Amino acid sequence: NAGVTQTPKFQVLKTGQSMTLQCAQDMNHNSMYWYRQDPGMGLRLIYYSASEGTTDKGEVPNGYNVSRLNKREFSLRLESAAPSQTSVYFCASSEAGLEQYFGPGTRLTVT
């Protein structure tokens, strides 16, 4: 059981470049989430998917798009990266809105 996996672990982008962060879970959870965590700060929800086929905006959705590809996979896309998007990105999954299991995170730097 791998739990929640994320790729890549690290990424450096130049301003204006695009990229997709991948997330997959093998726990058969219905709900999946994308958070960002800036240095020394808390977790801010970007987008979430309560179930396969649905996605909703969280607290900080601007500059991001998501795709719930299937029950296992939930990707986050940055269309035109900006230095303000430098952060650690965590994917998480849960069942019935209860305990969230987090992936190891992607450390993104935008120069």
Next chain:
Amino acid sequence: GENVEQHPSTLSVQEGDSAVIKCTYSDSASNYFPWYKQELGKRPQLIIDIRSNVGEKKDQRIAVTLNKTAKHFSLHITETQPEDSAVYFCAASKGSNYQLIWGAGTKLIIKP
């Protein structure tokens, strides 16, 4: 909107002493209250949670108490150890299909 306030932002205690972190929530419909621990450079992990039909829950050295009337809940860590040093986050949820509303975090420092 819904809000969870967490205090203090930093807590420094002597090894072996107890630590208490408090959270207040705004939405009276909230019914699930988890606590997460995040060690430096790691992912957040659940350490204990409580549902609204229970007033207190214990797991070895950690406990959580819930006061629904006052809309606050607290994390208690007894006999603190160096490995308890981390950032602790509280959260609240109305349950299925709802997102967790997170507190801002408390950095717990255990002094030797």
